[in-house]
Amino acid sequence: MQRKKIAVIGIGSFGKLFVRYLFEDGHEVIAIDKDPIVIDSIKDFVTVAVTLDATDEHALRSQGIGDVDYAVIALADDFETSIICADSLKKSGVSLIYARYQTELQKKVLELLGIRDLFNPEERAAKSMAETFSFAGMRSSFLLSDEYSVVEVTVPSRYINKTIADADLRHKYNINVITIKRPTTNKDSKRTSDSKIEKILGIPHGNTVLREDDIVVLFGSQTDLTKFLET
Known part of the structure; x- marks a missing residue:
């Protein structure tokens, strides 16, 4: 940097x-x-x-x-x-x-x-929160501009056990998978409340299999992301 x-x-x-x-x-x-x-x-x-x-x-x-x-x-x-x-x-x-x-x-x-x-930070925060409430599976939304956003979404059921290549989000919806957050257990944790963590998988490959409860981080235009979320 x-x-x-x-x-x-x-x-x-x-x-x-x-x-x-x-x-x-x-x-x-x-x-x-x-x-x-x-x-x-x-x-x-x-x-x-x-x-x-x-x-x-x-x-x-x-x-x-x-x-x-x-x-x-x-x-x-x-x-x-x-x-x-x-x-x-x-x-x-x-x-x-x-x-x-x-x-x-x-x-x-x-x-x-x-x-x-x-x-306008208030406008962006309000819009992001509204989007979180509007779409099932939406975890968070970050507006990069008036046109583009990054969103975190629990993997839709239709893509569970499919690879990223099979999901083909780039061609079907014109959106990119930035990374995947995968819930896992921290075996070294002494407290049950701290045992659940989300592991960042880095830049995913096309053969990465999407699992139930995975959180997919997506980038795209708000129009394309809305199409994906409403499907």
């Missing part, structure tokens, strides 16, 4: 988790928020934690904002600040800017500013 320099502006509940995951993955993370209490709470989980006003272009430049690989505007409740911040980042030479939006109007305004990489 190539280490990136990433600035995250706006450390709310989403921002706190986001910067920690980035830092744990080995990236250089600059956390920026106007609240010193918030900055103090996450200073040990990022590379640099800075208290400053994100609307102050000179303050942003003082942190070397123009040198970051990515800047993520994670502000949730202050859209005016998001707009000014986005403009300041562009003027500072940041080429890759991700911005959070909450409404379609906010999305359109950010697009007019030339921000193309937009995200």
Whole structure:
């Protein structure tokens, strides 16, 4: 993995988790928020934690904002600040800017500013949960974009004891099997509650036989995945 320099502006509940995951993955993370209490709470989980006003272009430049690989505007409740911040980042030479939006109007305004990489974590989480409830066997769903998803599904009964080649999901549904999670027993566990584990089988071959209770991890467009799940 190539280490990136990433600035995250706006450390709310989403921002706190986001910067920690980035830092744990080995990236250089600059956390920026106007609240010193918030900055103090996450200073040990990022590379640099800075208290400053994100609307102050000179303050942003003082942190070397123009040198970051990515800047993520994670502000949730202050859209005016998001707009000014986005403009300041562009003027500072940041080429890759991700911005959070909450409404379609906010999305359109950010697009007019030339921000193309937009995200709404609440919308994605809600959609993923709705899909989990909507389809039998669905374990989880992760939206990669508006078009593509990764889903975990308990292997349908019609494919039990068949090989991946026999199931032929690639040609029938235009979806790919990423891996298989296979429930197994940990014989070294001292507690019964810890004895059940899921073993990742890695990249499966065509001759891999699908077993009952296997969890199949699939990638494809949401349209193709829906066709598969509704069959």
